[in-house]
Structure formats: structure tokens, C-alpha cells
Amino acid sequence: MPYIRESIITTVDLVGKVHIAPIGIIAEADGWVIAPFRPSVTLDNLTAVPFAVASYTDDVRIFAGSLTGRRDWPLAPVEDCPVPRLEAALAHSVLKVETVSDDPVRPRHFCRVLGQGTHAPFTGFNRAKAAVLELAILVSRLHMLSREKIEAEIGYLTIAIEKTAGPEEREAWGWLMESVTKHLAGEEHGKPASS
Numbered sequence: 001m002p003y004i005r006e007s008i009i010t011t012v013d014l015v016g017k018v019h020i021a022p023i024g025i026i027a028e029a030d031g032w033v034i035a036p037f038r039p040s041v042t043l044d045n046l047t048a049v050p051f052a053v054a055s056y057t058d059d060v061r062i063f064a065g066s067l068t069g070r071r072d073w074p075l076a077p078v079e080d081c082p083v084p085r086l087e088a089a090l091a092h093s094v095l096k097v098e099t100v101s102d103d104p105v106r107p108r109h110f111c112r113v114l115g116q117g118t119h120a121p122f123t124g125f126n127r128a129k130a131a132v133l134e135l136a137i138l139v140s141r142l143h144m145l146s147r148e149k150i151e152a153e154i155g156y157l158t159i160a161i162e163k164t165a166g167p168e169e170r171e172a173w174g175w176l177m178e179s180v181t182k183h184l185a186g187e188e189h190g191k192p193a194s195s
């Protein structure tokens, strides 16, 4: 399996409107592959303007928020790039789409790294941050998972939240758990599952 780096990807449309989405960028040769599912704003934007910025951040509220309708996170301009980065990025890479392997499900955009920047120190691992990231991935796949699998994963991840979370991780966890609760309630009432 390839190495995957969980990032916040910013892209822009033709009029410069910025979109942010959590995306796992895939290491390949000397660049990174962005593989957005169809349909998605990220895919439309990469097709219109073939640049992206990958922001590397330890603020897990941005991962949780972007999945739960809270996309208004502060941005900062990047020199010589049409796309901004997250203000909260510890570091970022400027990515230019060089080739696209089309696919009916998930076209792969191979990107060359045009530049990188570092903005703040990495201050160490935290289990609750990792747990929020895992729950964010689970929330993005709720429609594919059984209730048993969802409840088992959450049971395990809750241990790290209870033992090691600060206020930001608790807030992010709460946003994601609202989505899980809604999803499971919908299932109970026979509605189609949604993420």
C-alpha cells in the first residue's frame, strides 16, 4: 500500500472561489496523487484550475469541521500561487496537476511539488487528535459501514478522547458524533443511509 498523508486540500474555481476538503494525498514517484471521488467540488476545481495547496495541520477541528458543514477556516495567500493555504498550516506544499488518469469513480491527479513552506513547529503526537482523524474518516464512509462496525470503532476511539483530549479535540469529536448519531437514527427509521 502506498504512503498517504492526510491533508487539507485547498482548490479554487474559475472565479477564484476557494474550496477546502480533507483529502489523503498519495505518495508517488517525486510527487503526490490527489484522487477525489466523483462528484466533488475538489474534482471540478482541479479540472478548471490545475493547482492545489496541501496544508498540513494538527488542528483536527478543520478535518471534522470540513466534513460537517463548517468550512469557513482562515486562509493565507501563497506567493506565486492562485490557491491560498490554511492559516493554521504548520507547513504546506504547492501542487500542480501534471497528468490525470481518468476513472469513473476516482480520477487520479498526479501533481508535481512547485514549492513548500513551514510556518509553525510540530509539537508532538496526541492520541485524541489521531482519534478525531480516524472518526472523521469513518464519518466520510458511514454509508458503507454496518452499525456494528461503527459502534465498535467509536468504542475504541473514545478511550483516547477520554484520556487525552483538550477542548479543541472535544469540540471536533462532538461535531462528528452529531453526524454519527443522525446517521444511526436515520437507519433506525428506515431512511436511506447517508454520510
Ligand SMILES: Cc1cc2nc3c(=O)[nH]c(=O)nc-3n(C[C@H](O)[C@H](O)[C@H](O)COP(=O)(O)O)c2cc1C
Binding pocket: 006, 007, 020, 021, 022, 023, 024, 025, 035, 036, 037, 039, 040, 041, 042, 043, 063, 067, 133, 136, 137, 140
Ligand atoms: C482524512 C480524510 C481523508 C479523505 N480523503 C479523501 C480522498 O482522498 N478523496 C476524496 O474524494 N475524499 C476524501 N475524503 C472525504 C472528503 O473530504 C469529502 O468527501 C469532501 O466533502 C470531498 O468532497 P468536496 O470536494 O465536494 O468537498 C477524506 C476525508 C477525510 C476525513
